[in-house]
Amino acid sequence: MKEYQTITEISGPLVFAEVDEPVGYDEIVEIETPQGDTLRGQVLESSEGIVSIQVFEGTGGIDRNASVRFLGETMKMPVTEDLLGRVLDGSGNPIDGGPEIVPDKRQDIVGKAINPFSREYPEEFIQTGVSAIDGMNTLVRGQKLPIFSGSGLPHNELALQIARQATVPEEEEGEDGDGSEFAVIFGAMGITAEEANEFMDDFERTGALERSVVFMNLADDPAVERQVTPRLALTTAEYLAFEKDYHVLVILTDMTNYCEALREIGAAREEVPGRRGYPGYMYTDLAQLYERAGRIEGKEGSVTQIPILTMPGDDDTHPIPDLTGYITEGQIMMDRDLNSQGIEPPVNVLPSLSRLMDDGIGEGLTREDHGDVSDQMYAAYAEGEDLRDLVNIVGREALSERDNKFLDFADRFEEEFVQQGYDTNRSIDDTLELGWDLLSDLPKTELNRIDEELIEEHYREDETAEAVQAD
């Protein structure tokens, strides 16, 4: 391995060095500073005679006298089942004082694309115990379903609640025979130590840590390292899922910090920036992370992703949520108004979506009436929401009896259905029964999204009667 002392330029997170032998694109580089620190980086562009290197730990401390070594391989993650229970830094080094990790194998962190022909369509219902998700935006195994949040909103509480409560109902009933176990991979990018503690405390309190692998890049860790952290996390997830049969839930937070780092590198490379300064290839780059979720035919395990991102200015047209939404299989949208009303979790179901819901619900999976109930609640809630604007202008009295019922529905929907608190675990039956309870306040003839037979079976006649009398 040749060592060079040929650095010609240092600019932001980038270092340029002259070389006299060919260096591969994406190859790993070690830079030793005169102080004796070793920093790691990656070849961003390789030309005859000169390479540009992106340094993960940041370029602080590097000068022209630093020496550069090319390792002749692209970045690898040492993987083994023994990683479960371990806490690593954002570059994959253990920081929990535990024993050295003896890898089973070293896997390329730039995952190869899953052949679409080899995928299996995800359709196994995961019960999160959260009505706004299970009832309205169902999560399935192998899905990538992000939480779109804003700064200061309780996205971490929701993510933790999901991690704690997630089960696949049939398996509880002893179908555990396939031997697949559940694992959580937590990849933190640029979050505060306080937030990180929130997660760690919960993992420890619930004993989840034993079946988790934690990667920590905190707010004061180098920003460029955030390029690597999610890839290490996903490489580990793929190994556990597709070679060791685990059902892996990957929580990545905060993708906004990841994208900021991407922008920083683009700017340092003097690239032509895309929308709002983010690189034009950000869609492709994000896809290379998010598409590493799924199921593969003939494999027991699965990778389910819950990335979290905070929308700058709560704006869902900002490139980070926008490009994410174009790639992921839906989104769970947190809402600042609901949060100030005290709704826990403050999920606004209208802009939320689970694209894999339809195949994961219904008879034999959840319940026959699930799809219709959810459709009807969407339509009714949307109608009630619309009417709220009007009420502000003309007052409730000016509205028809029908309109008033929809207004009441929207209120109850938020206060009883979405609202549940972070410690309540509702079964899908509870969730759907609650749905019928609310829907039965509307006249039967308004339930045009629900099959007539299902209405006969579930609609609660007497309650309407009571409601009418009470009016």
Place this chain on the structure above:
Amino acid sequence: MSQAEDIESVDEDGVIESVSGPVVTAADLDARMNDVVYVGDEGLMGEVIEIEGNLTTIQVYEETSGVGPGEPVQNTGEPLSVDLGPGMLDSIYDGVQRPLDVLEEKMGTAFLDRGVDAPGIDLEKKWDFEPEVTEGDTVEPGDVVGVVEETITIDHKVMVPPDYEGGEVTNVESGEYTVEETIVELDNGEEIQMHQEWPVREARPAGEKETPTEPLVTGQRIQDGLFPLAKGGTAAIPGPFGSGKTVTQQQLAKWSDADIVVYIGCGERGNEMTEVIEDFPELPDPQTGNPLMARTCLIANTSNMPVAARESCIYTGITIAEYYRDMGYDVALMADSTSRWAEAMREISSRLEEMPGEEGYPAYLAAALSEFYERAGKFQLINGGEGSISVVGAVSPPGGDFSEPVTQNTLRIVKTFWALDADLAERRHFPAINWNESYSLYKDQLDPWWESNVESDWPEVRQWAVDVLDEEDELQEIVQLVGKDALPEDQQLTLEVARYLREAWLQQNALHDVDTYCEPDKTYRMLQAIKTFSDEAFEALEAGVPVEEIQDVDAAPRLNRMGTAEEWNEFIDEIENDLQEQLRALY
């Protein structure tokens, strides 16, 4: 992709100078623009996209991690081409026409490796060839010399390649042949095989374009009813994420009355392709009852697959479509999403440090888009027949803002515009096609078809619906200020009629077994039933019946069940009778 058979004819290898993502430069390579080259020690497939002095720039269709300067580059001397012949239907390809099932087998893993090539059609498989010419016949380019049964639905017509001279048939025999064996010999020495190659960036020759007069029946009420697409027409579906672009495209792929469907997943989700692969072999083609897959060719470059192959997948798809058009078929091509294709152009262009145009897209964006859509149309074929390609492109505008370059440049070209609307999608009004913004410039030229195939008063009934929806739009503005009850009774009734138009007719649930497909007769009857309600209701109103009583008749809400009704003819008859009876009983 076309296997370059004779690489030995190739000149000196070039040497890699630099690597930056999918863009590689090589020195000393003797190559022409758009030649296919093999890059590096692993022989990754690439295409020449720029030549400057001794330096050749190549876009590489596979991942370039680890590839470095000094490695060799080999030229095949041939442009990027597709293999054409029987076996393309019921297949799934990547962006350079490598069959994904073959790749899985060759690579031995579910993950896409690199440096593996495979021909686009099976070279070993034997097909039963049935000649349609005999010795002594004269054939010209494009002429059909025989057929093989490609799938249970489609007869594959074997044609004289368009770049042949043609002549007198000297030898032809029925029998079992591979695609590379000669099946017809001509007196000028030309030999015809089932296998043809064609460079993807060049349109296959055809005669004049004709004005399309037949609709591509989609089985979707709002599309067939209000914004129809012609066979041979072009359409765009722009919309923000989650508004229904993919579902709409898949609905067209499933239910439209095309002979052949080419479905391109361009830079979108892996699972969406998987869904098609799993569903289509099970679903019946509404015309033949055979599995849908038997008329379908899939092309997948998912968002995590190499970006250069995203640029090429559109061309691969349209060339395959043209080949089936040349057989005289009506082909429908769906591209989901053309924005990803444009972004791939942008990414490559920016690595080439070309002068960026609007929002960083290359200056040739508009030209590339119109060249693509120009390949659609209803054509006179060079063999005298007729064939068509309808092209439907999804557009994914950043932030859902239609003013961006890809949407705007597309709208300048296409004649049908299905505008998806996030607000409708949020309230789960699907398909979330906004009826105020969308349009079809084919409407008038397709009316005669509707008049003779469905009902002669179709244009009037449709116009009635459009007028009611327009009026609702205006009334809604007032309602926002004063509430519905403050409106005069006739306007309240208009709103009620409009509500049925929206909820019972425009809405259509793609996930419901029955509602997912609505034949033109049913589309018409459903609309007629709502009109019956409207006519009867207004008469009742005129006779002095209060609007609340009119709204409350039992039969009215059953209009909402028409879409999901299996025996719809009887069901609609009954509603119409009940409506008449109940409304007339009020006065």
